Amino acid sequence: MLTNTNTKIEIQPFSENVGRKIINTENASILEINKEEVINLFKSYGFLLFRGFETDVNTFAEFSNSLSNGFMDYTGGAINRRIINEDGTILTVNDFKDEMKLHGEMYYIKKPPQIVWFFCANPPLKDGETTICDGEQFFHELSNSMKDLLRRKKLKFPGRLKKEDWQNKYKTNDLNVVKEICESQGREVQINEDESIDFKFICSAIHKSRTEQKDVFINSLLQAKKVNPKSVCFDDDSEITDEIMSELNEIAEKITIEINWQKGDILMIDNTRIMHGRRAFYDDQRDIYVRLCFPAFPF
Template sequence: MLWFFCANTPLEDGETTVCDGRQFFHEISSSTKELFNKKKLKFTVSIFKDEWQKKYQTNNLNTLEEICQNNNTHLTVNDEQSILIEYICPTIIPSRCGKYQVFINSLLPTKQLSSKILKFEDDSEIPEDVVSELNEIAEKITTEISWQKGDILIIDNTRILYGRRGFTDDQRDIYIRLCSPAFSF
């Protein structure tokens, strides 16, 4: 579960966006569903030594290896102790209750912000027409949350895709926490 808390609203814009992964799956064309059933996504990131030490709050390679293993991430350590991290995941997963399929992943924001790190598991490119289809679906079914100070939003991180609209001021202050629910679905 993800918890959002609005400590301060932005002066304008900065809405949080949410999109139901179950509904998203139903909107995807049959050919794209077939492609996603055949191919998993692969996120590949190179990180310099000082950057990974700061990010993972350790300078111990054994600790880093344990972190990667616990997160199903493949780690390659280079001679100068820079690292290469590869994370492979499906684009479509069974829901938490197993009764339906859900489109849930970071494909769209990654393609927008850092497209070089994302390909299919076999290193083939994700076709632009597929990315366009997904963007059209996302825009069609996304809901925007306009924050009021003190608002709380809780979402199921295994079903709901989320993001935010851009903003220019430094007033927006939204706290986000990830937790495991203490109840069953």
């Protein structure tokens, strides 16, 4: 049992090896539960869903503050996010309703966040489940030939932004500032005569988890190929074929866990091990917030 000063809280598994639900059964305050026990569960199981607590956006901020630091403001991020709080660290998840394939958050920059927090301000009427996948299990499911390929070749994510697009994304009119931000994120940048920019980012598809230093398949490949299938390639410019993507997408569906949101839910994800995504939805009710950060504890 996970305890606070006065009450007991039920813990339920998502699966044997990954994910735990922390269920409030006796009107406990999420701000009073034992942080060391939360940290130990998080390190062991990769993601935690806190459910049944009385929460709002301020509680979400206070609780995530108690376990995290180094909050990011999403400068240069891939999609549009509406800012919720004054310091720009609580954001809406996005501005569209399509499916999002499994991905590691911001694995198109050199130093992605290590923790991703979600808060359900309002669930969808139906669909719109957040999808979760254990990158350690994903790596284990890869064929030996795929493991060999992904160890030999890195992924290359190229892109181009027109002037008005980078001005909006990076919130500046200064190309030197944009170049400095991109280079600090590990992106190579070329400035064109029309003041558009070309950039590319190269990284491995396989990383080491922070907690156990095991091989993890975690990256942005599946979502990037969905959005712009012809642009993403290997670092030697060879094609990432349909056959490769078919194996990866089949594994993803085989081991995906779905989060069916309830109002007030808080989700804590280890972004060095766990990929996440989202099923498509069709109503305007879904309102999920996100915070990107680093742990305030040894990780």
